[in-house]
Amino acid sequence: MQATSVERPVEHTSARLLDGRGLALQVRARVAAEVAEHIAHGGKVPGLAVVLVGADPASQVYVQHKITACEEAGIRSFSHRLCAQTSEAELLALLDRLNADPQVHGILVQLPLPAQINVQRVLARIQPGKDVDGFHPENLGRLAAGFPALRPCTPKGCMRLLGSAQIDCRGKLAVVIGASTIVGRPMALELLHAEATVVVAHKNTRDLPNLVRQADILVVATGVPGLVKGEWIKPGAVVLDVGINRLADGTLTGDVCFAEARTRASWITPVPGGVGPMTIACLLENTLEAAQNGCFAAV
Numbered sequence: 001m002q003a004t005s006v007e008r009p010v011e012h013t014s015a016r017l018l019d020g021r022g023l024a025l026q027v028r029a030r031v032a033a034e035v036a037e038h039i040a041h042g043g044k045v046p047g048l049a050v051v052l053v054g055a056d057p058a059s060q061v062y063v064q065h066k067i068t069a070c071e072e073a074g075i076r077s078f079s080h081r082l083c084a085q086t087s088e089a090e091l092l093a094l095l096d097r098l099n100a101d102p103q104v105h106g107i108l109v110q111l112p113l114p115a116q117i118n119v120q121r122v123l124a125r126i127q128p129g130k131d132v133d134g135f136h137p138e139n140l141g142r143l144a145a146g147f148p149a150l151r152p153c154t155p156k157g158c159m160r161l162l163g164s165a166q167i168d169c170r171g172k173l174a175v176v177i178g179a180s181t182i183v184g185r186p187m188a189l190e191l192l193h194a195e196a197t198v199v200v201a202h203k204n205t206r207d208l209p210n211l212v213r214q215a216d217i218l219v220v221a222t223g224v225p226g227l228v229k230g231e232w233i234k235p236g237a238v239v240l241d242v243g244i245n246r247l248a249d250g251t252l253t254g255d256v257c258f259a260e261a262r263t264r265a266s267w268i269t270p271v272p273g274g275v276g277p278m279t280i281a282c283l284l285e286n287t288l289e290a291a292q293n294g295c296f297a298a299v
């Protein structure tokens, strides 16, 4: 008599963590080594200009992290802190100077900007070869067309995290919640490039819980703490939580109810220590890439 095997449903009692902190350290160490090599071969010290308009506390913290990370990787940083009343014309004039400065290989304007400044005009003014955030229409267009140059850092970091766990996106249903230029839209393009079937949900999406229940890969970037409940998660799904929200008691939390979601997912990013560190690591990588290319993006 032949033995029959009984197939038991896979149980996921606790998802494995996608360790962005650990992976970011590896990426940063590699970038530092490549920066040293670039300089040893006669290249200029890579330079990143970081522009902050106003005094938003969260933006100040992010900008400081970026500057510190540059220093540790051997990248020179040029910090430009402008007052909240800065006019659009003044900011555009600064960008023109940075575009023309041969010591500056990358330019980052921290978002959000004050209401008097048109963000699209600002992003479009940065020379595409120096646009290390990847938000210029040319860089976003190249990503959409499938021949990317400088890629937005957070989605790039998310793809690195998936790659580190050998998660194959091909044919999977990926749901991205949030349609921002910074994360949601370029994330959808990255996942499409990786051959996932991609759905982008936003504030007008109907029956979000039912959509999330079908997702094999879920990326959440809304800025709404605890928006996604654990019971919405498909058993075995991969969950990338891009949200970093500070609660009244000072603790940081994501857009996904982590403890509940962890009991159902196969892989999940913690907050903090998941996607956030990868954004900075990819910014350093992009700055090195911009310096290596000079001002000319590869076609």
Ligand code: GUN
Residues within 6 Å of the ligand: 108, 109, 110, 111, 112, 133, 153, 154, 182, 279
């Ligand atoms: N604000 C929040 N995230 C980002 C980012 O990745 N780049 C910039 N420039 N601003 C941000």
